[in-house]
Amino acid sequence: MKKTIILMTLLLLTGCAAPTAEAPEEPPVIEAPVDELPAEQETNTDGTNEENHDLTEEDIIASIDMSLNPNELGEIMILMYHGIGPEESVWQRTPDNFRKDLEYMYQNGYRMISLNDYAKGEIKTEAGFTPIILTFDDGRQNNFNLIEENGEMVLDTDCAIGILEEFKNKYPDFNVTASFFLGTNLFGRKEYAEKKLNWLIDNGYDLGNHTYSHNEMAELNPDEIQIEIGSVNNIIKQYLPDYAVETLSLPLGSNPKDEFIESMLEGEYDGNKYNTIAVLDVGWRPAYSPFDILTNFNSLYRVTASEINVDNCGIYDYFKQYDENKRERFISDGNPDVVTIPKRHNEYLNMDIVGDRIVNVY
Ligand SMILES: [Zn+2]
Known part of the structure; x- marks a missing residue:
């Protein structure tokens, strides 16, 4: 019975969450009468349609709005949150302060991307905007909490997910998403774990690994590392058999x-293999662009999302520095297949990550 109610509640939440803003206008489709088609239409050997094939690299680059000063070797902040609760502390943000953070981000040109996309260099951020990544460690109940209301379990509007969903509705183009790093605590009450994990994946959020015992990785041997990572992956697999956990935040x-780094990146525990594509440190500075040779995906910097004891390295210290142009932030060119960079950064481009993408240097 309980399960049905929660499922319905979650479905309702999703159902009601439909953005009210207008959908972006699609260009009208013009259908040519069949007999007006050229007799022998070329088909490309790779199966792509002719329209895309006709676009040369120059055409694609010419379609980029250079007046927005794209800089895809600028920095990207990976924000480190823990709790969302009534008392502000180094490891906890109040609901209102979290709302303040999100409002600031939206109003100042930041748009969310997932850590997984960052690690793959798949930056789909709208032209002229800066990607930002939200992470939550420890799987606390106040990250995703259900409360009883009139005999039904409903989403707590002051938990992290409650607030993120509020902003998803308020600003559909914010691209609200976040990664939640879990150990053995799956957002508190175990009986809701399955529904919560499934709901998160179905609604555009990601799960990461925060290890089984929350021990310092520096103290562990390869076998212990595999147990620490593998057992959490297997716990998540019980609830989400098809979901691959690919990110790790280091306790x-x-x-x-x-x-022993290799054991952190690849391993096997209890018959299940794991692969790690992005590993997160704690604090104290923004990450580099994924296309930057300085980026170490095995040890990515994060920025503490706090205003207490941050020693001039907190979220607002960096917001201020970007605002005053004292640091360079990533500014998207709007095309995930093109990497646009100012000439002065040319030598920092990591061609292994750029891969098949078109490089546009100006
Ligand atoms: Zn932790």
Whole structure:
């Protein structure tokens, strides 16, 4: 019975969450009468249609709005949140302060992307905007909480997900998403874990690994590392058999010994393999662009989303520096297949990550 109610509540939440803003206008489709088609229409060997094939690299680059000063080697902040609760502390933001953060981001040109997309260099951010990544460690109940209201379990509007969903409705083009890093705590009450995890994946959020025991990775040998990562992956797999957990946030920001990094990136536990594509540190500065040679995907910087004891390295310190042009933030060119960079950064471009994408240097 309970399960049905929650499912219905969650479905209702999704159902009611339909954005009210107008859908972007699609260009009208013009259908040519069949007999007006050229007799022998070329089909490309790779199966792509002719329209795309006709676009040369120059055409694609020419379609980029350079007046927006795109800079895809600028910095991207990976924000580190923990709790959302009534008392503000280093490890907890109040609901109103979290709302303040989100409002600031939206009004100042930041749009969310997932950590997984960042790690793959798939930046789909609208032209002229800066990607930003939200992460939550520890799987606290106040990240995703259900409360009883008139005998039904409903989403707590002051938990992290409650507030994120509020902004998803308020600003559909914010691209609201976040990664939640879990250990053995799956947002508190175990009986709701399955529904919560499924709901998160179905609604555009991601799950990451925060290890089983929350021990310092530097103290562990390869076998212990595999148990720490693999067992959490297997717990999540019980609820989400088809979901691959590919990201890891290091407890206490402790990196494994250099010779054991491989066990963190690839391993096997209890018959299940894992692969890690992005590993997060704790604090204290923005990450580089995924296309920057300085980016170490095995040890990515994060910015503490707090205003207490941040030692001039908190979220608003960096917002201010970007605002005053004291640091360079990533500004998207709007085309995920093109990497647009100012000439002065040319030598920092990591062609392994750029891959098949078109490079546009100006
Ligand atoms: Zn933690």
